[in-house]
Amino acid sequence: MVEGISQIDLISDDHQDREQVIAVAARRQLSVRIFSSLASYDVTSSQCRSWVISKATLSDGTGVDLLRKLRSKSLDVPVIFLRDDEPLSDLAGIMKFGFHHVLQRPVTAKDLEMLMCHNAAEIESNNILVQSTLDAHNKLARLDVSEIQILEAATLGLPNKTTAMRLGIALRTLERRRYVLMKKLEVTSTEELVALAIRRQYASWIMPQSATSPKSEPEERSVLRMA
Secondary structure, eight states: OOTTOOEEEEEOOOHHHHHHHHHHHHHHTOEEEEESSTTTOOSTTOOTTEEEEEESEETTEEHHHHHHHHHHTTOOOOEEEEESSOOHHHHHHHHHTTOOOEEESSOOHHHHHHHHHHTHHHHHHHHHHHHHHHHHHHHHTTOOHHHHHHHHHHHTTOOHHHHHHHHTSOHHHHHHHHHHHHHHHTOOSHHHHHHHHHHHHHGGGTSOTTTTSOOOOGGGOOOOOOO
């Protein structure tokens, strides 16, 4: 099991699912919370020590909706999905979040327990990746359009002089803006700055659409122009 896990949250209206999860919890001495729908799932009282098991398609949403609900509260807990015959598009949406722990229903308590045990290390690693992506999103959400331009320019790996020409600013201005940007993002090297920029493109899989883009008028969009 993942170290520190003490509770299973089951989101399913299926009696057999409930029986299997209760059996696993009893053997592993874990507490269980059962919810019949996504709307009834009380995220606010969840804890980071929970393991969530859910039907991939719920009566009022999908696995993607559940993952977004968890992420909106910064809960990066392990998740297992139980599927019937969901469209591939639904499964692809789940997998974009990094979760490929999906079992075909009906499942047995042994199926669940084996997946929880064998993939514990991998799930922990995935949660670290998700958290780092969320951290990057939260930092980048504070940037304005000109700062996003500097960030995007850093990913191109061009000399400062060339970058300054493309942005139409003086070299010293570029250096000053990059210094201020790095202070704001709490990074100490260009490598860390580029890593944050790369994380930015993945945040859209976790956060609602357009959450990664700064609010601006059309004419202020971040575009690198040749001087």
